Amino acid sequence: MQGSTAILVYLLPGERENQMVVSAGNETRTGLGGDGGRLHLDFLPVHLTCCSCSNPGYFQPETMNWHFSLLFLLGTLASVCSQFNFYPLEELSSDVGIQVFNQIVKAKPQDNVVVSPHGIASVLGVLQLGADGKTKKQLTTMMRYSVNGVGKALKKINRLIVSKKNKDIVTIANAVFAKSGFKMEVPFVTRNKEVFQCSVKSVDFEDPNTACDSINQWVKNETRGMIDQVVAPDDIDSLTRLVLVNAVYFKGLWKSRFRPENTKKRPFYGADGKTYQVPMLSQLSIFRCGTTSTPNELWYNIIELPYHGEMISMLIALPTENTTPLSAIIPHISTKTIGSWMTTMVAKRVQVILPKFTAVAETDLKDPLKALGITDMFDESKSNFAKITRTEGLHVSHVLQKTKIEVSEDGTKASAATTAILIARSSPPWFIVDRPFVFFIRHNPTGTILFMGQINKP
Structure with a gap:
């Protein structure tokens, strides 16, 4: 990436x-x-x-x-x-x-929005x-x-x-x-x-x-x-x-790389109501993930995809229900929220499907x-x-x-306060990122957010 x-x-x-x-x-x-x-x-x-x-x-x-x-x-x-x-x-x-x-x-x-x-x-x-x-x-x-x-x-x-x-x-x-x-x-x-x-x-x-x-x-x-x-x-x-x-x-x-042969076109349901066929990365591996909610009980799934040095990770937040707009989740995310994710996520064997995008x-x-x-x-x-x-x-x-x-099979390239209620719930065996999501590239030792973005259409 x-x-x-x-x-x-x-x-x-x-x-x-x-x-x-x-x-x-x-x-x-x-x-x-x-x-x-x-x-x-x-x-x-x-x-x-x-x-x-x-x-x-x-x-x-x-x-x-x-x-x-x-x-x-x-x-x-x-x-x-x-x-x-x-x-x-x-x-x-x-x-x-x-x-x-x-x-x-x-x-x-x-729109897609990416900032540092x-x-x-x-x-x-x-x-x-x-x-x-x-x-x-x-x-x-x-x-x-x-x-x-x-x-x-x-x-x-x-x-x-x-x-x-x-x-x-x-x-x-x-x-x-x-x-x-x-x-x-x-x-x-x-x-x-x-x-x-x-x-x-x-x-x-x-x-x-x-x-x-x-x-x-x-x-x-x-x-x-x-x-x-x-x-x-x-x-x-x-x-x-x-x-x-x-x-x-x-x-x-990526610490756990996505194999190119597993990349296939799959549907992505954009924020504009349209369905797009986009290349999707796929792998079954152990990742830290969990489910949390905003104070008004809008639930969303989170997952950490570490890079090979393990000092930096990509974090993805995805509304649990496809009827929940991303705009209802984002205002409740802060560095304190993200810090709580890091202490509560649990390592599980998960099938991850993620868009390949620029x-x-x-x-x-x-x-x-x-x-x-x-x-x-x-x-x-x-x-x-x-x-x-x-x-x-x-x-x-x-x-x-x-x-x-x-974001590709190999990894990531980038240049460039409301706390959530986090609970230890069982993560689903699949983490499919097939609708609008928000991501963060975080330097874990300091907690610094290097990049973040809203992706509505890969």
Whole structure:
């Protein structure tokens, strides 16, 4: 199985005071350098535009212009206890992405939706480091922790996620593509290097085609070719100043592989009421599974399909009754719910039938984030990103995410709070995924949700 995600954020002008910053020139020191792990792709492009005036002491590629845009592509965060909450950090960061996912599926109940909660949390984390005032307060309230307060913990968690002990391939990489002359605050650059291991690369946004080629090539390399384009020339103009990119790559082989000769076309009953003949993977093996319900007693089956390193698993939740819509189950799933699954599922010999599929989703996260209370950063008159730069005012115009995931006989490739009532019931001898379902790719040691999706039609 494989997948990828990209988020693009556009920030536009507003006035700001002067202060010290760092430059992103070809020969200047990079405030966001680092090794950057890799994971199957997750990108968050952020595009910002703003008014500016020159000011010495900033991190800048060359000279300043009056206007600029900032583009982010991101995705990465994880766990430990926050100063505001007793929940593990991985639960808090992943829950941010799950809440965004819930908002998206409300608007697209019959579509395939795939996101990277880890990537969404990362992009918001980078924005939080650059925000001030009410803009920062809204981000912190939503995330329930301060990135500055848990920076060391985040760094440690990311190391665990990309550790070679996982056996499955997980990589995370972050980069800031800065226009020559753009000035960034030194603390913002330094902190992003420490927490997100970002590197700074200088590009000429006056030449959109060349700039896009540079960004897309970086993304393609970090996602092993899964995502070859996240930005287009139309996304960049003379106002663009920064493109912040995060790439998350994951490739996992099943612990118990599906034999290709057992793959046959079977019916899948889509959310649109139509029946589709799709290739279905099949195997009889021992898997941990169970049955649980929402607080209002809507029952659904769950199963864990581990990858060969056993550090990462795919979890699938499927309504027990075909009359129960997936939309009635999803709102009740959180990281706490998933954690309860992990402690209650029982190993059984089960015949599993699962669709072989590829899902690609492009989503604008602006409306979902606004619905969750993050509003000021999208408002030109209220947005405050003074910790990125004080010479220009910025606001976010768009947050776009692109995600791709593939599930096959060999495994998975991906780039990129209501608790359930779980009981130990006998699992059926068959676990047939022949109707809409939701899946999660979870790093078990930390509980971080790398990817998740709603599949209504394989």
